[in-house]
Amino acid sequence: QKEVEQDPGPLSVPEGAIVSLNCTYSNSAFQYFMWYRQYSRKGPELLMYTYSSGNKEDGRFTAQVDKSSKYISLFIRDSQPSDSATYLCAMSEGGGNKLTFGTGTQLKVEL
């Protein structure tokens, strides 16, 4: 079993839709949870950062962490074609430890 599981997609939605992206994990020691956006042939860009359980909102993006279920989510409201990219979840035990990434979910927002 992989430490972090993420559905690779592709996920195709119409413009304006609410997108839900998810990851599950097995390591209960993970405390820091991140979402990165990666455009084709580019490096990942940090979108959201959350410590422990709870919600965090930034503009059209909301990150949720449920440590009891070992489940994290990223919601994108009013999705735009420019949101089309691969979204990677990443997590860490903290204290400067390395990041463990999911495989990424490819999202396509269509006009």
Added chain:
Amino acid sequence: GAVVSQHPSRVICKSGTSVKIECRSLDFQATTMFWYRQFPKKSLMLMATSNEGSKATYEQGVEKDKFLINHASLTLSTLTVTSAHPEDSSFYICSARPLDRRHGDTEAFFGQGTRLTVV
């Protein structure tokens, strides 16, 4: 956000030659830089952790003599793929962790990646 510059963005080399990839933090200092490898539709796989002024820490299965890492300053780390073979063809990405941890201990900024093709 902080900027990490990775160079070159694309490189094609002949089998048996060596290739050097640079990773620079442009507007911040980073004691720690990371080197990843990414295969198509696969996750980022950490290769090694590079600390300024000391030897890099390699992940299990990564040949340190093949993937030479040098972190000579707080703003520059280099990855040299020695005696490259076609199976080394991949997307290599670096990230740098700022000294100023405004967002916590695990914040890291990524370079734009280097597409290496060995022919």
